[in-house]
Structures are given as structure tokens and as C-alpha cells.
Amino acid sequence: MFIAFRDLRYATGRFALVGSVITLMSLLVVLLSGLTAGLSAASVSAVSALPVGSVTFEQPADGSEIDFATSSLPVDTVARARALPEVTSVHPLGISTGRVTKDGRTSAATFIGTDTALLPEFRSGTAPGPGEVAPTAGLAAELGVTTGDRLTVGALALTVSGVTLDTSFSHLPVLYTGIADWQQLAHTSTITALGVDTSDRAAVDQALGTRTTSREDAFAGVGGYTSEQNSLDAMRWLLIGISALVVGSFFTVWTIQRRHDLAVVRAIGGTPGYLLRDALGQAAIVLLVGAALGAVAAIGLGALADGVVPFALTVGAVAQPLLIMFGLGLVGAAVAVRTVATVDPLTALGAS
Amino acid sequence: MSLNLHSVRVTFPDGDHRITALDDVTVTVRAGEMMLVTGPSGSGKSTLLAVAGALTEAGSGTVSVAGTPLAGLGRSQRDRLRRTRIGFVFQQANLLPSLTVTDQLLLIGHINGERPAASRDRARELLARVGLTAKEGRRPHQLSGGERQRVGIARALMGRPALLLVDEPTSALDHERGLQVMTMLAEVTAEQRTATVVVTHDLQYLPLADRVARMQDGRLTVEDPSRAVGRAQM
Ligand SMILES: Nc1ncnc2c1ncn2[C@@H]1O[C@H](COP(=O)(O)OP(=O)(O)OP(=O)(O)O)[C@@H](O)[C@H]1O
Ligand SMILES: [Mg+2]
Numbered sequence: 001m002f003i004a005f006r007d008l009r010y011a012t013g014r015f016a017l018v019g020s021v022i023t024l025m026s027l028l029v030v031l032l033s034g035l036t037a038g039l040s041a042a043s044v045s046a047v048s049a050l051p052v053g054s055v056t057f058e059q060p061a062d063g064s065e066i067d068f069a070t071s072s073l074p075v076d077t078v079a080r081a082r083a084l085p086e087v088t089s090v091h092p093l094g095i096s097t098g099r100v101t102k103d104g105r106t107s108a109a110t111f112i113g114t115d116t117a118l119l120p121e122f123r124s125g126t127a128p129g130p131g132e133v134a135p136t137a138g139l140a141a142e143l144g145v146t147t148g149d150r151l152t153v154g155a156l157a158l159t160v161s162g163v164t165l166d167t168s169f170s171h172l173p174v175l176y177t178g179i180a181d182w183q184q185l186a187h188t189s190t191i192t193a194l195g196v197d198t199s200d201r202a203a204v205d206q207a208l209g210t211r212t213t214s215r216e217d218a219f220a221g222v223g224g225y226t227s228e229q230n231s232l233d234a235m236r237w238l239l240i241g242i243s244a245l246v247v248g249s250f251f252t253v254w255t256i257q258r259r260h261d262l263a264v265v266r267a268i269g270g271t272p273g274y275l276l277r278d279a280l281g282q283a284a285i286v287l288l289v290g291a292a293l294g295a296v297a298a299i300g301l302g303a304l305a306d307g308v309v310p311f312a313l314t315v316g317a318v319a320q321p322l323l324i325m326f327g328l329g330l331v332g333a334a335v336a337v338r339t340v341a342t343v344d345p346l347t348a349l350g351a352s
Numbered sequence: 353m354s355l356n357l358h359s360v361r362v363t364f365p366d367g368d369h370r371i372t373a374l375d376d377v378t379v380t381v382r383a384g385e386m387m388l389v390t391g392p393s394g395s396g397k398s399t400l401l402a403v404a405g406a407l408t409e410a411g412s413g414t415v416s417v418a419g420t421p422l423a424g425l426g427r428s429q430r431d432r433l434r435r436t437r438i439g440f441v442f443q444q445a446n447l448l449p450s451l452t453v454t455d456q457l458l459l460i461g462h463i464n465g466e467r468p469a470a471s472r473d474r475a476r477e478l479l480a481r482v483g484l485t486a487k488e489g490r491r492p493h494q495l496s497g498g499e500r501q502r503v504g505i506a507r508a509l510m511g512r513p514a515l516l517l518v519d520e521p522t523s524a525l526d527h528e529r530g531l532q533v534m535t536m537l538a539e540v541t542a543e544q545r546t547a548t549v550v551v552t553h554d555l556q557y558l559p560l561a562d563r564v565a566r567m568q569d570g571r572l573t574v575e576d577p578s579r580a581v582g583r584a585q586m
Contacts, residue, residue, distance in 0.1 A: 002455075002462040003448065010450030010491070264446040267407065269435025269511070270463050271428060345434075346407045348446055349398050349519055 003265070004282035015286055018250040022290025022329070023297065025243040026322055029236055030298035033317045036232040038310030039171075043228065044219040046112060046169040049120045052091065052195035055218035056081065056204060057211045066211055066221040068095050072190045077208060084207055086200040091115040092191045094182035100135075100175055101152045102143040109139055110169035111153070113182020118195050120176075125162020128177050132161035139173035151175075153185050170222050171310075193221075240325050248332025251283055255337050259347075266345035275340040283333030284326075291322045354514045354547030355381040355404055360413035362399055362570075373399040375570035377413070381547040381563075383514065386538050387574075388558055389551045391567030397551040400567065401517045404549060405438050406430040418514035435464055439508030439546070441518040441537075445500035447492040453479065453503050454488045460510035471510070478506040481543075482536060498529030505536060509544055516546040522554060534560055 008015050047055070058071040081090040094113035099106050116127040119134065125147035128134045133151060135143065140163045145151060149160045158181065167174050183189060198204050201212040213221075220226045255262075262275055295318055302311050362374040373396045381387050389397050402408040403415055406422055415422045418437050425433065434440075447456050454475055461471025479485050482502040492500055501521050508516055518537060522530030534550070538560045541548040550561075558564050565574045 002459055003450070006448075006450040006452075006455060260446070261448050264442070264448070265459075265463075266431075267405070267434065267440055267442075268460065268463070268507070269431055269438075271431045274463060346402055348440070348442060349402055349405075349407065 001278050001281035001285075004278045004285070007282060008285065014254070018247070019286050019290045019293075021246055021250075022243060022287060022325075023294040025239060025246070026291040026294025026325055027298045027301070028294075029239050029243075029321045029325060030295050030313070030318055031301060032232060032236045032239065033321050034298065034302045034311045034313045035309065036229065036236065037312040037314065037317050039228055039232065040219075040225075041312050042168045042171045042310040043225045044169070044222050046110065046120075046167040046174050047215065047218055047222065049167050050093075050118055050195050050215060052089065052118065052197050052215060054196050054198055054201055054204075054212050054214055055093070055221070056194040056196055056208070057213070057218075057221060058193075059205075059209055059211045066213060066218065067223070068192055068221045069223055071193050071221070072188075073193065073210070074190055077191070077194060077210070080208060081194055081196060081204065084198075084204060086198050086203045088197045088199075089117075091118045091195040092179045093118070093193045093195050094179055094186060094188075095169065095192045096182070096186040096188075097170070097172060098153060098185060100139070100143065102145050102149065105143050107139060107142050108172050109135070109175045110172045111175050111177060111182055111185050112169065113177045113179040113185070113191075114195070115179070120164045120167050123163045123165055125160070128161040128181070130178060130181065131158060132177070133158045133181070134162045134164050134176040135160065136164050136166045136168075136173045136175075138166045138168075139175060142173070156181075156184060170224070193218075236321060240321065240328055243325050244328035244332040246332075247283065247287065247329040248336050251279070251333045251336035255279065255340055258340075259343055262340050262343045263345050263348040266343055267348035272341035272343075275343070276337065279337035279340050280330070280334060283330060283337065287326050287329045287333070291326055295322055354383045354418050355379075355549065356414075356416045357400075357404065357410075358414045360403060360410045360415060362396075362403055362408060363411050372570050374403065374410075374572075377570075377572045379565065379572055379574060381515075381549055383545045383547050384542055385562045386541040386548040386550060386560070387563040387565055388561040389549060389565045389567055389572070390553065390555060390558075395567040396570040396572075397567050398519055399570075400572065401440075401519050401549060401551060404515065405440060405517045406433050436511060437514050439511060439513035439516045441501070441504045441508045441516070441521050443520040443523055445492070445497075445504040447500055447503055447507075449492055452489050452491055453484060453495070456492075456503055456507050457510050460507060464511060474510060475506075478509055479503075481540070482506045496529070497524050498532060501525065501529075501533045502536065505533070505540065509540060509546075512544070513546055516541065516544075516548040518548065518550040520551055520553065522552060522557070527556075530554065531557070 057066045058073050078092050081087055096111050100109050123137050145160050147160050147162055151158050204212045302313050305311050357377050357379050360377045363370040363372050391397050403410050457475035458471050479488055521533055534557045565572050
């Protein structure tokens with residue numbers, strides 16, 4: 001990369017320009033990834049926190065998909081499922097939304113009624129017994145309650161038995177209760193779904209006439225989750241594609257401008273491979289620096305935005321889109337600079 | 353015997369028929385000898401350099417450089433020959449804009465996979481030879497046209513070529529600088545023992561040549577330098 005490094009130093013302005021475009025693109029891509037992960041957590045973290053492998057829904061009507069909002073199973077499904085040999089554990093799940101009040105402070109929440117076994121970890125206190133509830137840390141803070149305080153939901157007064165780690169369902173914080181209290185909160189005598197561990201989902205559905213999915217597939221049963229994630233993913237891929245095109249166009253123009261110089265290098269004995277390695281190395285440096293700066297800026301901005309917007313970043317969520325961007329950018333650059341291999345050294349001769 | 357062309361013919365396609373750019377050219381240029389080639393525009397002078405420099409293939413006839421026949425060489429073998437045996441000096445110097453004077457020369461060492469220390473020594477020596485030691489850190493746009501051409505000459509000599517091919521090196525220079533460059537070419541030809549072919553429009557340089565050839569419609573006639581000089585003075 002003898003020429004590449006010197007070009008970078010010489011045409012600093014031009015490379016800074018394309019570098020900052022890549023920086024902004026990767027900043028956007030990483031922010032979008034963080035937002036996607038954050039929204040995903042806000043939407044389904046209560047489901048992903050369930051310590052079971054499968055979720056059993058009511059069999060949806062023809063043309064419909066699984067949905068926690070419409071699924072409804074008779075209470076005896078729990079006992080029938082427990083009797084099946086393929087099933088190792090069964091827990092009822094009741095899920096509904098409502099408002100919870102404490103001293104005039106009101107907050108919307110998702111009520112989840114279930115067994116102690118399916119509750120998330122507790123930050124303080126204990127699992128709710130009859131007449132008791134356990135809000136998540138976020139909800140407890142919002143309402144200003146701690147263990148022992150009393151909350152009201154509709155006409156019911158309930159005691160806080162403890163506070164759980166944060167989970168969220170359909171963008172609302174969760175209020176955990178036992179299944180019997182949940183039925184009262186939700187004004188129903190049925191339950192929503194089952195959390196089960198089973199070796200054979202099809203057999204469960206055969207016996208119960210239900211629809212059982214893996215825990216991850218059950219995310220689709222949370223309203224809006226799939227369309228939300230799909231549109232964010234589409235935006236992310238679009239951005240990644242645009243960056244590849246931008247990088248490709250930049251290097252196309254850059255290569256065309258340098259055609260005569262490249263012909264000279266060919267004439268004095270540089271091989272097409274030499275030129276190609278040099279040009280690709282240059283593109284890789286620009287991409288790497290741009291992407292790294294973008295990632296750092298995104299992590300910084302994400303930290304600032306944390307709490308204001310749902311935002312979650314893992315090493316994977318940063319690295320994966322950047323790697324894809326780097327890879328596609330390099331492909332774009334390779335398509336652009338592959339013409340350096342076809343430069344005719346003859347054009348170095350003469351004035352024209 | 354560093355450059356040898358025998359009955360070389362080069363044609364280019366032009367619509368239905370073909371243009372004959374070189375027609376039965378036979379010439380030999382020995383090591384340490386500088387041949388000037390003159391002739392009208394379009395007569396085939398650049399094509400002669402392109403054939404000698406393994407940039408264009410001869411349609412018929414034989415070309416050999418430093419004893420190596422070019423016929424049948426693949427692309428990478430021709431690249432290699434240019435790298436190791438041939439030096440080019442171009443009309444516009446053709447230096448790379450982002451490289452300093454020293455780097456223009458070191459690039460050749462890098463392409464050839466030479467030890468950096470060895471190329472550095474060679475570059476220093478050649479820049480001293482062309483009188484540019486004081487300008488080694490400059491970029492092409494910070495040099496005069498004559499200085500650029502001298503860098504071009506030093507670069508062409510970096511790979512210790514047997515054959516030096518030069519296309520109108522003075523056309524962008526004033527009289528004094530042109531003479532300087534042409535004199536330098538004559539000197540390095542003798543010192544470095546290259547077979548040198550210089551294309552020029554300018555007949556005033558003919559006395560510097562060991563041999564003079566005239567190109568006309570693709571045919572090369574080697575003339576006696578004294579006669580050519582005489583004609584130039586008419
Ligand atoms: N790559 C090419 N394709 C087609 N025709 C060409 C090509 N190169 C040269 N020619 C033709 O071959 C002939 C000789 O061209 P050449 O460039 O060798 O002339 P020249 O003597 O160097 O002219 P000048 O003094 O203007 O540089 C011209 O008729 C030119 O049009
Ligand atoms: Mg010419």
C-alpha cells in the first residue's frame with residue numbers, strides 16, 4: 001500500500017469527506033441497532049425472561065396468527081397439559097393491560113399472573129402471595145412504592161410483596177401477581193397461555209388442540225413486535241446498502257480520476273494485482289476508520305440517550321452491522337477499483 | 353545489443369481496414385547508445401516506443417530487449433520485463449501527485465520488492481545525479497517542468513534498465529531546460545550503459561545523439577547524424 005498511504009495523506013480533504021460520510025452512516029446504523037434492540041426489549045423482555053422453552057397459545061382462528069391479546073385457554077388446560085408424558089413442566093400465564101394507582105399517581109402496566117417459578121429475579125422482597133403484587137423496579141419507582149405499600153387496580157387494593165428486576169411487555173412495565181389475583185384484575189375466569197417445557201410441541205398441540213411455539217417465536221404474539229422489528233431492520237439494511245453504494249461511487253470517481261496515474265504505474269511495471277491490493281487496502285483503511293469513529297460516537301450517544309429512549313447495545317449489536325457495512329463497503333470499493341486492473345499502460349505514453 | 357527490431361509491423365484497426373503504424377521497421381540500438389527519432393505527427397514514433405517497451409505487440413517481425421524476444425510473452429512476463437529491464441520517460445513526466453520526489457523513486461523499489469535500504473541508497477544516488485537532492489521532499493506540483501522531467505529520468509533509471517524509452521521529453525519545456533534534460537539523457541545513457549531511444553520533434557538536439565532516425569508513415573530510416581544536423585541548420 002505504498003501509494004495508498006501517500007494518497008490518504010495527500011488528498012486528506014477528500015478522504016476525510018468520504019470518511020465522515022461513512023462515520024455518519026455507521027453512527028446511524030449502530031444507533032438504529034441499539035434502538036432496535038431497545039425496542040425489542042421494551043416489547044418482549046417479559047417473555048424472553050420466562051424460564052421455559054415453549055409457550056402454548058389458544059389455536060388461532062384460520063387466517064390469524066398467535067396473539068397474547070386474544071389467546072384464551074380454560075383453566076383446566078394446565079392440568080391436562082401436566083398429564084401429558086412429553087411435558088416436563090407447566091405454568092399458567094395470564095396477560096392483560098390496565099392502570100395501577102398509588103396515592104393519585106397512575107401508571108399503565110401489563111399485568112402478568114403466573115406461578116412463582118416464572119417470576120423474574122427479585123431486587124427486594126418476596127414473590128406475591130394471595131392479595132399481593134410485585135411491580136418491576138421501573139414501575140415501583142414511577143409509582144413511588146416499596147415493599148409493604150398498597151396499590152389499587154380498579155376497585156382492588158393489593159399489597160406490594162417485593163420488587164422485581166425490570167421487564168417490559170408491549171412497551172409497558174410489568175406488574176406480577178399470582179394467577180388467581182390476575183383473573184380478578186382481568187375480570188376473567190380463563191388464562192391467556194401456558195409456559196411449558198416439552199420435548200414435543202406437536203404432541204402437546206395434538207392432545208390439547210392448542211398452538212405451541214418456542215419462547216422466541218412467541219414474541220410475534222406481542223402486538224406490533226414483528227412489524228416494528230421488521231421496519232427497523234429494513235431501515236438498517238437500507239442504510240447498510242446505501243453506505244456500500246456511497247463507498248462504491250466514491251471509489252469509482254476516485255479511480256476514474258486516477259486512471260492516467262494508474263496507467264503510468266502499469267507502464268513502469270506495476271502489475272494489476274499490485275494496483276488492486278493498493279486500492280483495496282486504501283478502501284479498507286477509510287472504511288475501518290470511518291466505521292470505528294461512527295461506532296464510538298454511537299456508543300457515546302446511546303449512553304446519553306439511555307433512559308430517554310429504549311436503547312440497548314451489546315458487543316454483537318455493534319459489531320454485526322459494522323462488519324456487514326465494512327464487508328459490503330469493501331465489495332462496493334472492489335467493484336469500483338476492479339477497473340484498475342484493466343487500465344491500459346499504453347495510455348501513459350504520449351500527451352493524450 | 354540491447355534493443356533489436358527486425359521487420360516489425362504494427363497495424364491498428366480503423367473501421368473496415370487497418371492503419372499501418374509501423375511498416376517493416378528494422379533497427380538495433382546498442383547499450384550506451386542514444387538514438388533520436390524524429391518525424392511528423394502520426395508517423396508512428398510513439399508506436400515504436402510502445403512496441404519496444406512491451407506495451408504493444410508487434411503484428412509481425414521480432415522485437416527483443418536485452419536479448420529476450422518479446423514474442424510469446426504473457427502479460428505478467430511483459431510486466432516483469434518492463435519492471436526489470438525497461439525505463440520510461442514520458443512527455444508529461446507522469447509523476448504521481450501524492451508522492452514526494454524520493455517516493456517517486458522508492459515506488460519502483462517497492463514494486464520490484466527490493467530491500468528498502470537498498471532502494472533508498474539508489475534513490476539518493478540518482479537524485480544527486482540529476483541534481484535534485486535539495487528537492488527530494490517536494491511533490492510534483494512544487495517542481496518546475498524541467499525538474500519534473502529530471503525526476504522522471506531518475507525514476508526510469510531506478511530499476512537499472514537495459515533500455516530507456518523517452519517520448520518527447522522536452523515538448524513542455526523552454527529551450528534552456530529542454531537542452532538540460534536532453535543533455536542529461538545523453539550523459540546517463542553513457543554512464544548507465546542503457547540503450548536509449550528518444551522521440552523528439554526538435555531538431556536542435558540532434559547533435560547530442562549517437563544516431564538519428566526519421567519516421568515517416570511508419571517507416572524508419574536511420575540517418576547519419578551529421579547529415580541530419582546539416583539539414584536542421586538549413
Ligand atoms: N491505440 C491505437 N489505436 C488505433 N490507432 C492508433 C493507436 N495508436 C496509434 N494509432 C495510430 O497509429 C499511427 C501512429 O501513431 P503514433 O502515436 O505512433 O504517432 P506519433 O508519431 O507518436 O505521433 P505524435 O508525434 O503526434 O505523437 C497514427 O495514425 C495513430 O492514429
Ligand atoms: Mg507520439
